[in-house]
Amino acid sequence: MDDQNKNLILAVALSMLVILGWSVFFPPPEPSPQDLAATAPASEAVSGNTASVPLAASGAEPVVAAEVKTAADAPRIKIESSHLEGTISLLGGRFDELKLKQYRQTLDAESDIVSLLKPTSAENAYYALYGWAPGGGLAPDLVPGPNTIWTLESGDILTPSTPVVLAWENGQGLTFRREISLDENYMFAIQQSAQNNSTNTISLAPYGTIARHGEPADLKNFFILHEGAIRHVAGELTETDYGDFESARAHEELEVGDKGWTGFTDHYWMTTLIVDQAGAKISTFQDTTRNIFQTTAKHKTETLAPGQSAVVSSRLFAGAKEWETIRNYENESGVPKFLDSIDWGWFFFITKPMFWLLHYLHALIGNMGWAIIGLTFIIKLVLFPLAYKSYASMAKMKELQPQMEKIKEQAGDDRQKVQQEMMALYKKEKVNPAAGCLPILMQIPIFFSLYKVIFVTLELRHAPWIGWLTDLSAPDPSTIFNLYGLLPWDAPEQGSVLALIFIGVLPLLLGITMWLQQKLNPAPSDPIQQQIFAWMPWVFMFMLGSFASGLVIYWIANNTITFTQQYLIMRSHGYKPDVFGNILSSFKRKSKDAE
Structure with missing residues (x-):
């Protein structure tokens, strides 16, 4: 297996490890x-x-x-302000009845406002x-x-x-x-x-x-x-x-x-x-x-x-x-x-400034969904020097592909000789085969931090984006189960097995953007690896379908920007990936095989 494919597998494995681990430990919860x-x-x-x-x-x-x-x-003494309503009991002077007027239990406009404090006569008293x-x-x-x-x-x-x-x-x-x-x-x-x-x-x-x-x-x-x-x-x-x-x-x-x-x-x-x-x-x-x-x-x-x-x-x-x-x-x-x-979490040194930036983007734009996309652009801008080196290295590696194949043919089964000559080639051409993993490694703490921001901060609760996406802290409620509302039955309840299978629009877009991004990377020479890589975007699509829609929006935006960056940078270094032509050829080939 060549080093370029090893790097790709390492990057994918790291991503899989993050997602699998996350879904196990943090399920869609005097x-x-x-x-x-x-x-x-x-x-x-x-x-x-x-x-x-x-x-x-x-x-x-x-x-x-x-x-x-x-x-x-x-x-009792009545409490009344623009934010609070409730009473203080003269028995002990207890603060034991308090509601938050700015927040409701659900998105329903007729839903009860959030109750914070409760007297001893109520269940789960809190005062x-x-x-x-x-x-x-x-x-x-x-x-x-x-x-x-x-x-x-x-x-x-x-x-x-x-x-x-x-x-x-x-x-x-x-x-x-x-x-x-x-x-x-x-x-x-x-x-x-x-x-x-x-x-x-x-x-x-x-x-x-x-x-x-x-x-x-x-x-x-x-x-x-x-x-x-x-x-x-x-x-x-x-x-x-x-x-x-x-x-x-x-x-x-x-x-x-x-x-x-x-x-x-x-x-x-x-x-x-x-x-x-x-x-x-x-x-x-x-x-x-x-x-x-x-x-x-x-x-x-x-x-x-x-x-x-x-x-x-x-x-x-x-x-x-x-x-x-x-x-x-x-x-x-x-x-x-x-x-x-x-609760800012382990990566508080990233989470705190990330939310600070998200907060002010929201104040500037007026919509939390667009603010997340704006945050993604800024993150990609900060990571651009690493991304540039990575994609330039990938383009150079693609140019060296014929020479690498020639080395493998000449060395035969002598793996040590292959490695030595590969390293000599990298050194001569000034290529770092590990550079492709750096953006992926940087994305891991950013992903954790953004998930933390979206999950724990109140500002994402019931925050709308567009159309049917009315709560960015919750999973995408749309589903193919009822053809996205065209059929006369309700969608599966969030958190159920059916909801994990019949995913919404955002997870579908996530799978497509991951698939497009994958087309820019060289396919592994091993057929089994090719099959694994071919299925990965769709596996991720279902795994992330139950995540907060705000996080999926970030990932879609990140994939789209990454694809654009990688495509343009690789072309500027002499490699011209014909992504859409390859996709069309692949469909034609599969149609011909089916016939």
């Missing part, structure tokens, strides 16, 4: 705060200047049905609440906790222009207030204060916590995507899958430093506690008995003498992981490394 499900948790006595909050595994009883009903019937952990002998019922009934002191509806203030007095000289404000996007600011009007010195620590009752119902469980707890502490990002949570008794508390954040991330949505003051600690744990996942930020303990007060500020992000919004919170609002809450 003390801790008290138990949020506890009715009256027992605290652990802590002396000195440290506040104590009961552990979730302290043996407290779960919420009973009557108390769940009380939670459902508790007064955030704030409180104070008692210390220095202070009893738990003397500080506000999960089941405290707050009073609305000022405000009516929480909007970006109208904050609200909650208040609660414990009847023994302690007054607590919580001021809540909201910006134009997804960030709440929470200011907690405690006033000691008693005759005793007290110690207590404010905290915020987010809880999820069980794993999310829409958990993707894709290897490519992290879903679960996420935190940024002391410059380090940590991701914890739901199966890796520590138990309540075994969890670790981490010093935040000046700033940090912790919470839960889903495919497109996120809820995080943001700590802006030094001395706080962050913890992540699971109440295995009740299957409650919890992440908490506890501020440093405050010691208040009679007449003294303390005020602590923090923030709560609850919304969509929009790239520009998240970036603005990082750059303009001082949330460290907040953009890393989007």
Whole structure:
């Protein structure tokens, strides 16, 4: 087998390995705060200047049905903005009902908007609440906790222009207030204060916590995507899958430093506690008995003498992981490394700038499909020097084909002599037979990164291109099964075996462009290899048919540009491939054979 064919086989094998591996692994998918499900948790006595909050595994009883009903019937404060709608329950001051007005569950205009937070009365409850952990002998019922009934002191509806203030007095000289404000996007600011009007010195620590009752119902469980707890502490990002949570008794508390954040991330949505003051600690744990996942930020303990007060500020992000919004919170609002809450993957050094470029192309063009094609042009432009050398080398190799065949005839079965004379010929003509593999090797991390961008970023969700392609994050919905809508039956459901077989327009175009590109490459001399290569475009066509349509658009554009580049460069170096003539001759020959 000549070296040119070896290089071609190596390039194809690498591509096959990438696609096969991808289709296998990513198919078309201090003390801790008290138990949020506890009715009256027992605290652990802590002396000195440290506040104590009961552990979730302290043996407290779960919420009973009557108390769940009380939670459902508790007064609520309405949340209203251009991005959010929901309510805050005065039971614990819980953020437990929140919907994202800009996003719907499906492409249907009548589909429900996305629901992010849910109360304990709903399945898969998911909520955030704030409180104070008692210390220095202070009893738990003397500080506000999960089941405290707050009073609305000022405000009516929480909007970006109208904050609200909650208040609660414990009847023994302690007054607590919580001021809540909201910006134009997804960030709440929470200011907690405690006033000691008693005759005793007290110690207590404010905290915020987010809880999820069980794993999310829409958990993707894709290897490519992290879903679960996420935190940024002391410059380090940590991701914890739901199966890796520590138990309540075994969890670790981490010093935040000046700033940090912790919470839960889903495919497109996120809820995080943001700590802006030094001395706080962050913890992540699971109440295995009740299957409650919890992440908490506890501020440093405050010691208040009679007449003294303390005020602590923090923030709560609850919304969509929009790239520009998240970036603005990082750059303009001082949330460290907040953009890393989007799962950029192993090739983040490629994925991040790639999405940055895609984002601005989309802003310029106004359509994400055309932006992907524009991104493909730019990638090919950056890789053009490598491509030029590769295709020039292939043209030169084609010119040397007669001499290479002559060497093989003269050397006969002496393979060592063939190799030696081939290498001498390459050296004389200044040809690098491995140059043809470089563009393929460069495409592998680019392909992974673009797949990551299309799969994890919210901006591709429900993004239309043209005609029937209304969601670039989903596979092409068209199918030959019903002649692309001409026959009166529905197309196979996405993800089914039939959907993998009866592929859409985009996968067909992908197969055709791969086939055309293949025609520029010299055919292997071995008949078996020829058959393998002949089938490869159509195998890839079916393998990639279930991939996100945005990725298939990239591959079609990449194949088309590559074909054009290779054709023009090879012609400029003296080799004039008659691709379409060869295709026509092939059809004529097959028709004659059939007769």
